[in-house]
Amino acid sequence: MMVRITLDMDDVMADTNGKLIDIVLNEFNTNHSREDFRKKSFKELLHPKQQKKLHTYIQQPGFFKNIPVMQGAVETVTELANYYEIYIATAAMEFPNSFREKYDWLQKHFPFIPWNNVVFCGDKSVIASDYLIDDHIKNLVSFRGKGILFSAPQNLKETSYQRVNNWAEIGDLFLPKT
């Protein structure tokens, strides 16, 4: 049986945080820079009212449509697919408006991943996979295989999981060196 790697979408394959930072810089009243928001979470830098406002943007139809692909993701996933079974598991149930947009986004940017290998879920404890690469500790905690933490502003202080900072590091970890 091939080894299976399951990938989270938001802030692993898709730069969802980058899109949210754009919204904050363009629409919100803030003195923080783009760099600040890459180093600290919205929870640390925004007022609770602003956090709530940002959440309403995520729930709007269209939000998940035009999120940029994370740098190097397409190239590395293409390579990984030669050696591993690649699955995608995204916590879409929290945002029912996102279903079709997330599906179309994957078809557009990762058309080589078959639809059979895509999972929209809530809790990721239900994912049967050897590895899960995810930016949320809560997903790795409940996951039954080996969890790998993808760096994101809200998890930079976490030390309990093996960490990758970008897609180049995922390649280094999983691809043959030759």
Add this chain to the structure above:
Amino acid sequence: MMVRITLDMDDVMADTNGKLIDIVLNEFNTNHSREDFRKKSFKELLHPKQQKKLHTYIQQPGFFKNIPVMQGAVETVTELANYYEIYIATAAMEFPNSFREKYDWLQKHFPFIPWNNVVFCGDKSVIASDYLIDDHIKNLVSFRGKGILFSAPQNLKETSYQRVNNWAEIGDLFLPKT
């Protein structure tokens, strides 16, 4: 850790076949009765052209909206939820139009199942669960836990899995006798 039972939606929780039979009896030219279609699959009773036509109905927006609940499902799942972790896994990726309709159907008929426990997938080998109750052999074959076959016209000759014919039998199998 609580024992986890994962339920398929179509033809286990929802009487999707019943809705398809209604369509065939109302819209198609056929001499077969409702009873015939409960005993044999569409593949056995319909011409290939009719099978293809039926498939176009499934792909139409709205198809998954008003499917009847399988008899006894709500009562038995309500009881099971006292003893087991209940998850739902439905092969929604085949029908991208179905996402929101399936989500809303579950909210309407099974509002006590949290959204975290709902999975839209393709291949069910990705489901981590102790049990899977499903009417499709292919789903049970790839599943890593114990598969239970729910009777449906296309599987009545299968003998390789433990079988349940209805929700009363699921109750008999999983609920305490007292």
